Amino acid sequence: MVRARTVDERAQAAALARYHLFDGPPEPNLQTVVELAAQLCQVPISVLFVLDAERQYQVAAVGIDTAECRREDSMCSVALVAPHPMFVEDASADPRFVNNPFVTGELQRFRFYGSSQLRAPDGFVLGTLCVFDEAPRVLDEAQRQGLDRLARIAIDVLELRRHGFMVADLLREQQRTAAALEGANQTLRQFAAELAHDLRSPLTGVLSYAAELQLLPAVNADPDASWCTDRISAAAQRMGTLIDDVLRQATTAETGQAVHLDLADVVRQVLDDLAVPIADAHAEITVGAMPTVIGDVTQWRILLQNLIGNAVKYRDPRRPCRIDVTARTGPDHVRVCVADNGIGVPVEERDRITAPFTRLDPGDGLGHGIGLSTCARIVHTHAGWLEMSDTPGGGLTVCVVLPRR
Template sequence: MPLNPGPRQRSGETYSRDTGGGLYYLPGDPFAVWEGTFMVGTHSMTAALSDPLGRDELLQEYGFTFANGGGRQRSVDQALSTEPLENLVQLAAKLCGVPYGVINVVTSDEQQQVAAVGVEAAVCAREDSMCAQVFLSGKTTVVPDASLDPRLASNPFVTGEIAAVRFYASVPLETSSGFVLGSLCVFSNSAGTPDKDQLDMLEILARQAVQLLELQRRTLQLNSALDEVRESNAKLAEFAGRVSHDLRGPLTTMLGYVEMAEDEVDGDHPAAEYLQIIGASGHRMLTMLEDVLTYSRMGGVLQRQHVSLQDVAAEVARDLGLSFGPGAVLDSGEMKLHVDPGQLRTLLQNLVANAMNYRSPDRDLSVRISGISNYHGTTVLVADNGKGIAPVDRQRVLEPLVRLHRDGDGHGSGLGLAICRRIVEAHGGELSLKESPGGGTTAVISFPADQ
């Protein structure tokens, strides 16, 4: 619905919105159109809001960056899309029947238009901003003819120096904490006044804009937290790799001396049993250090190549001493993958080794590798018929150093599946576990389509 044009405003007279949402006129000519101040629909405040000293720092939490030294280079975080805000502004302008609308963010010294329709988003000094004059009022401001309003008549957006705004309506963008980011405003070069329904919708859209900006803020906070976690994990993996590397040398030397001592001691000597225990414990420790070192090295820089899934599976079978092919312990379908071949080999070897370590005592081991490709990407399935993993544990065992400690389970470092997950995620994919038909565990490896 377009704005209703009316007689020119009489300076100093206003109309306001009552608590029921209706309009009432203050004393004066009942046929005149006045400058109006409207209460925001869900806001209870009537006093003007304060402008915090740390305004720019608070705005940076919403993805708005500001140049140092008084420069005018203001921008929204490039990782964030302004399209939802632009769509909202376009809707606000259409609902009010005006050609122009913007979402303004007001800094300590400037106004930044972060979304606009009908005009190109720009930056101006705060003292030149119309919205900066009213956005801390705690109310929706409606001005039928800005050229007659004492607050705005000399503004360069009204005088023609920048623009020639006449009708102007502005709703503060206030967060739940009371911080006012800026305003949603619509305007026109012609005088006019909105009706009740148009103002209701404008205030609703302003609240939606605040919700979008709050979502943007939480997204940035989450991204920052994830970056910190990734950096911390990378440093931890690097540290673990260095420690494992430094410990492996002395441990290997110790095991060498244990083997020499075993050769010197008769089998019935009491020391032989102790040396055997020391050797077994040392080899388990060496295996764990190797796993930690492997975990720290996985991911990183990938050397992608187009490789055959079947060829890599055959190499894994040879490494583990398993028969390979139809009807054998390990079999694989054919599929081409664009991955790091070394890391794919480690991934499959860990999964098949897990199947060997946790095989069912009731049936012969069987491991089948297959793949599916479609427009979503590529999925590789590694299915065994072993003991299986309870649903409650399937996510947990993908974490580092997690073991289930079930009866009959062999020794392990608890890093095998964590290494697999790290490899898959380094390729941009996901790893999950489910039950195999007939019992056992199936590892589901999903690679995105661009891989």
């Protein structure tokens, strides 16, 4: 008996496993292929075989019940390594098959054998589409070409099957990911609730102390002291509102109410909240004309507070800190930019720093790496995007680009 082996039998077996022919439902379209092959070649027997390192398996067949056999006994093990489709008029006269059990009568008494390889897109030959007859036979050229086309159709059917299983695997993975994400979201919601509770306690104290100070005659008599207590009270009230809004968005599926808002008011509130670090940095901040946009007030405050706060935080110590907040309204988009003359960000790092917990210098002690990722997420929820570029003369310019509607 002829034993023809390929050098890539293990790889071929791995390629064969991707089609799930033995751990999934039968493929009815393959049965149609073998029926067409029998009709085309006018033979009583047509089979689609696949082979691994040890055995030959029948996937679809007409006129025969043999489900599998040893690879050593398979006629297709020879065709598997042949350079072209194989057509044998009389196998009993062919030295490659004269002692084969499918020819001698031990298993069958085949005389005519024709086959075309099932070659996958990655190059592996998975098996063959075969036709048999118990009498010698010659196929004409149209029949031979037709059998080869049917073999290619069988591969297309197998590829569709493989992709179907891939889609099913992806859906299962998506379901697992969704379940894991829901668990993580639940943890984050609980953390947000606990954090909000922890923040409210000192905030309540600040509001209480500020209210008591405002009642003191000495404070009321001093314009500067009265101005300071008013600022403390206003800042604490804004912080309380911010905590409530963030908690609402973290513990529900809501993303906030989209309203018309004046960005000039939002920028003023942000600059007021950042008054201390701005003063410490001796930062000169100019604000241009701001448009009215549609969006969530809380998210816009967080967005601009992060961008302006980063511009202050990452200033260049070798020169005075200057920050320009500008806006430009086009026919389709609104562009709001924060330009600084700070230390800047290398071009190759700009995509990376929008990932959560990413910091260019973990040892600088200036942040936790969540500011820009938060900005990117907020802009995404508003159907926009972030653009980063060099500020002329040095520094970084970050622009929020949003559709007008």
